[in-house]
């Protein structure tokens with residue numbers, strides 16, 4: 001794209017902060033706990049891929065960040081504002097001006113009777129750009145994601161994959177400071193997904209847009225600086241350039257990343273050993289010193305392979 005939009009406003013930094021975030025859906029007796037205490041910080045300009053199995057609470061997190069729902073407990077701050085206290089109108093204003101949102105169901109992001117280019121023009125309404133600049137920006141975005149040929153088709157008549165790409169263009173149209181995107185490449189072939197990833201990267205590099213993207217797509221994970229895994233309503237593993245980070249939960253629990261689960265499968269008895277800069281975990285049945293009976297106490301029976309001294 002030839003032009004980058006001007007930064008419209010300079011308010012607080014485009015960061016995300018949450019502390020002990022809990023989300024319970026439903027009514028007493030019929031409750032679903034979607035988030036069980038999420039602690040997460042995203043710095044200005046950072047690109048974070050949110051991974052995790054279906055039902056882990058990823059979309060719930062995105063709705064909380066976008067101010068579409070209010071948390072049951074805990075703190076959520078976005079762009080320096082406490083989303084717990086913000087009104088629906090203020091949240092809508094934030095989404096219009098500084099927080100771009102791509103919802104998991106792409107159709108929900110679009111005006112179905114408006115043309116593709118009309119959607120991208122409308123998204124720029126809060127900017128002070130001239131009509132000509134808006135049209136240039138809209139055409140540039142549609143070109144970049146391969147939608148130039150359907151620019152005048154109503155959004156509601158585009159295919160699922162086309163709607164998904166259009167939703168990304170709409171979310172980026174006015175140069176948001178923070179982009180929240182929920183599985184933005186799930187319906188795309190490799191080539192279209194690559195175009196979307198390029199567009200996200202360009203927004204981050206040119207404008208410093210902070211990005212938080214839910215994805216199952218390894219290509220998105222690779223293009224981003226950091227990955228955070230959500231599992232069962234909590235932050236599980238964190239990774240950065242080949243490293244794995246674990247978060248120790250408030251109750252002292254940790255969740256191992258998948259590749260380490262190959263070393264310590266669920267149900268393994270492990271020995272925690274204090275080492276100079278932390279704690280090492282050893283398989284108690286394989287580390288030579290593994291005396292399972294001693295670890296399990298005097299009443300336990302000898303497990304298969306275990307030996308009494």
Ligand SMILES: Nc1ncnc2c1ncn2[C@@H]1O[C@H](COP(=O)(O)OP(=O)(O)O)[C@@H](O)[C@H]1O
Nearest residue numbers: 025026032034053054055056057058059060061
């Ligand atoms: N509006 C809702 N009412 C009740 N339960 C919900 C609602 N939205 C999501 N859930 C439940 O919350 C949990 C997390 O859902 P979600 O955030 O969509 O996870 P993910 O995006 O990781 O698949 C799931 O068990 C889901 O069924």
Ligand SMILES: [Mg+2]
Nearest residue numbers: 058059060104
């Ligand atoms: Mg989801």
